[in-house]
Amino acid sequence: MLDVSNISLRFGGVKALTDISFHVNEGEIFSLIGPNGAGKTSMLNCISGRYKPQEGAILFDGKDLLARSINDRAKIGIGRTFQNLALFSHMSVIDNILVGRHHMMKNNFLTGMFYWVGGAQKEEAEARAEIEDIIDFLEIQHVRNEPAGSLSYGLRKRVELARAIAIKPKLILLDEPMAGMNLEEKEDMARYVIELNEQYGITVVMIEHDMGVVVDISHRVAVLDFGQKIAEGLPHDVVEDEQVKTAYLGVDDFSLDDEKEAM
Numbered sequence: 408m409l410d411v412s413n414i415s416l417r418f419g420g421v422k423a424l425t426d427i428s429f430h431v432n433e434g435e436i437f438s439l440i441g442p443n444g445a446g447k448t449s450m451l452n453c454i455s456g457r458y459k460p461q462e463g464a465i466l467f468d469g470k471d472l473l474a475r476s477i478n479d480r481a482k483i484g485i486g487r488t489f490q491n492l493a494l495f496s497h498m499s500v501i502d503n504i505l506v507g508r509h510h511m512m513k514n515n516f517l518t519g520m521f522y523w524v525g526g527a528q529k530e531e532a533e534a535r536a537e538i539e540d541i542i543d544f545l546e547i548q549h550v551r552n553e554p555a556g557s558l559s560y561g562l563r564k565r566v567e568l569a570r571a572i573a574i575k576p577k578l579i580l581l582d583e584p585m586a587g588m589n590l591e592e593k594e595d596m597a598r599y600v601i602e603l604n605e606q607y608g609i610t611v612v613m614i615e616h617d618m619g620v621v622v623d624i625s626h627r628v629a630v631l632d633f634g635q636k637i638a639e640g641l642p643h644d645v646v647e648d649e650q651v652k653t654a655y656l657g658v659d660d661f662s663l664d665d666e667k668e669a670m
């Protein structure tokens with residue numbers, strides 16, 4: 408579904424990514440891991456369109472992504488969430504979710520003026536019904552009319568996920584979906600990621616620092632270090648890789664040993 412070939416990205420003298428290649432199969436949960444500054448968010452930004460790499464190619468369903476704008480990429484089925492929440496804090500939860508969806512609708516401000524005679528009314532009704540499903544799925548009914556800014560961090564992350572799902576993506580890019588969460592919130596979020604993958608059939612590319620979660624829910628993992636890919640494979644194999652262990656040496660959140668002890 409996603410084919411990343413020989414991507415290199417530089418910011419002046421800083422080499423953020425060097426010759427990165429990997430592919431993601433349809434239906435997979437694929438995690439990108441690596442120490443701070445390894446280039447994970449930069450890679451996600453190349454896929455979503457925020458950054459334009461100097462070299463390489465990215466194909467999505469065989470289509471050349473790098474030639475397309477951010478909006479076009481969303482329209483052909485790529486959704487994303489951000490490392491730092493990107494919600495409109497004064498708007499209600501439901502309106503935050505609808506914002507994502509409205510962007511995708513065929514009817515716009517002008518056609519919307521003919522709301523009752525055109526297809527806009529039907530399209531709006533369909534969008535609302537689908538959004539109700541997403542609200543149920545993410546268990547945010549009780550806060551649907553609250554301003555997004557008034558919610559706890561864990562709930563805001565769920566609203567952001569709801570907004571990303573509302574554009575009906577085939578592929579979703581999740582940038583640290585569990586960051587800053589307590590254990591219970593992490594377990595909930597892990598369950599949502601698995602369910603959106605299994606029930607909604609959405610392919611997932613995820614950056615996540617919590618190694619226990621990565622190993623538990625990913626089908627495959629790629630590891631970046633200093634902008635280079637140092638490993639790729641099944642989660643358990645990757646975390647046992649000597650080069651990966653060295654890259655994480657001294658990093659507190661490489662907690663697989665803790666996970667093992669806890670099991």
Ligand SMILES: Nc1ncnc2c1ncn2[C@@H]1O[C@H](COP(=O)(O)OP(=O)(O)OP(=O)(O)O)[C@@H](O)[C@H]1O
Nearest residue numbers: 418421422423441442443444445446447448449450
């Ligand atoms: N817009 C930018 N301008 C200049 N340098 C950048 C920019 N974005 C990223 N970089 C640099 O690229 C490198 C990779 O950063 P990136 O944020 O992609 O890493 P990361 O693996 O996502 O890190 P973290 O886990 O801390 O979020 C870093 O050296 C960073 O300073």
